[in-house]
Amino acid sequence: MKVLCVAEKPAIAKAVAFILGGGRVSTRETKVGWIKNYDFDFDFPQFGSCQVTMTAVTGHITTIDFPENYGWGKCDNASLFTAPLLTKYNGKNSTNIAKNITDEAARSNVLMIWTDCDREGEFIGYEIMEQARKRNPNIGLDTTHRAHFSHLERSHVIHAACNTTRLDSKAIDAVMTRMELDLRTGSSFTRFLTDLFRKSLKLDGVVSYGGCQFPTLGFVVDRYKRIKSFKPEEFWYLNLSIKKKSDRSKTGTSVTWSRGHLFDRLAGLSIYQRCLEMDAEEATVVSVETKPTSNWAPLPLTTVEMQKDCARIFKFSAKQTLAIAEKLYNSGFISYPRTETDRFPRKMELKKLIEKQQQSSSWGQYASSLLNDPTKYRQPREGSHDDKAHPPIHPVIFTSGDSLNMNERKVYEYIVRRFLACCSKDATGLRTSIKLKWGTESFSTSGLVVKELNYLEVYIYNSWESSKTKIPEVNPGEKVTLTSAQLSSGKTSAPSPLTEPELIALMDVNGIGTDATIAEHIEKIIERSYVTKEDQGRGKSKTKVLIPTELGYALAEGFGQIGFDSMSLTKPFLRKNLEVKLKAICDGESSKEQVLHEIGSMYREAYALTSRSPRILTESYQKVLASNA
């Protein structure tokens, strides 16, 4: 028997081949430099002793498009909602990648899919099968084997090889549905918008619509509008400071009013006067409580967390961070950088990874202490996300960083420190809380004493410090002197423009894009001149913020005025709705045809509305220009 195994990426093919081949693997080159064919023997319980070839693709092999006669300007845009679709190779290497599969499959009896165990992986498996059956008619959905694995631990991989199932046709249908809807809606609206803004407003460049681009823009515009419409409000609060009676110093400890802020000055004033009348000199300690507290070590690292942190710590864009992480991955220094998983598989040998970091002159000692001191190490916390395809991001081998540039070194160091931190105990401290009563009002203050830094010793990006000003040592029932008691006022301040980490977080929770694409969508709306990135603040507090351009603002406002059942294209609901329906397909609760019809007709209606009243969009733009003039 001859078995052809195909993985989603070359690194997986190599790793699986060397595990199954037990080290006896011969390598053949292909026409595509980075893809190799690995030959070895393996005993599958399903087929007995087999000759195996393991190879890979690099993600999707094919993509969908419209036929020639539906090109830009050659047809009515609305016809794109019903136009026929064709499948074509995705980029110039795909032809050779596909041919390698076809050739190898022609000489094999069995096809076994080793793509990532997620929705897209299932579809890539289907694409591989389609190439394989071209010269091997025995291969089909009901004969193709599917290995299920989520990491590359040896016994897990062998178990996957021996316990194959079939490709999941529901997941394949869900991906087909997504692809078709994205293409039809994206092309129709993009052609319409581009032509409209070119003709009536002489605007250059492409004005694109994409189901992820627009909600991303919407988040930026939303924040901008909140800032624009912000009106500061005055508020009042009791501003109280106290000190122990025996304390001779003049300064007191400021305590926080339980009512927070009052927006009614007279109400504040009457409370203030009542308290003054009751006691203008002292307040009473109600309770003093000292409790152990902890500052939690971080969860295992996901792509989105890495991007948010690198933006916060190093001011890198999400795209820059991912590009650097990809380079570190391709050099073998870190694990696969695109993952949603924030829990390590229980069986994974984390201590072996820590061992490799002992040679570092910066964090090596800490790594050693985790291994040698049993009170230091702990199994990482487990988050609630698991993409069933990749483990959390972690360092694979140590590098001194000699072959890396400065930014690559920073990201590598961050990934190592994050990994060591999540294998560490939480930081611990003692928090003392004091509750006081002055007149009718309650106040509180608290102080922190850090006891053990633990993970913070290695995770230098977070700080948790003992309170600078010591809180007074008082007892319940004790009277304390008021060093000041005033009714103070302040003004609410406007929200800040959206930062990239905030945008990433919004996209993540609203299901806009994936770990691999969030950075691209942000980049895309900048490239389209819908938003710009601007520096805000100076020195250490300098951050980059996202501001909508006139065009971006006008698009969001214009589409907001066109009511599609209150489902504006710039809001995340439509995309979320699509995701929910795709999941329904995967769960067998809906079908490809049903979802294509439901969502497709919604977009067709939206397109009809928009194309019937193009002036809403152009006038929205002119209005923005006029108001900024």
Add this chain to the structure above:
DNA sequence: GCAAGGTC
């Protein structure tokens, strides 16, 4: 010249 999803 259009989308979003993989990956190099």
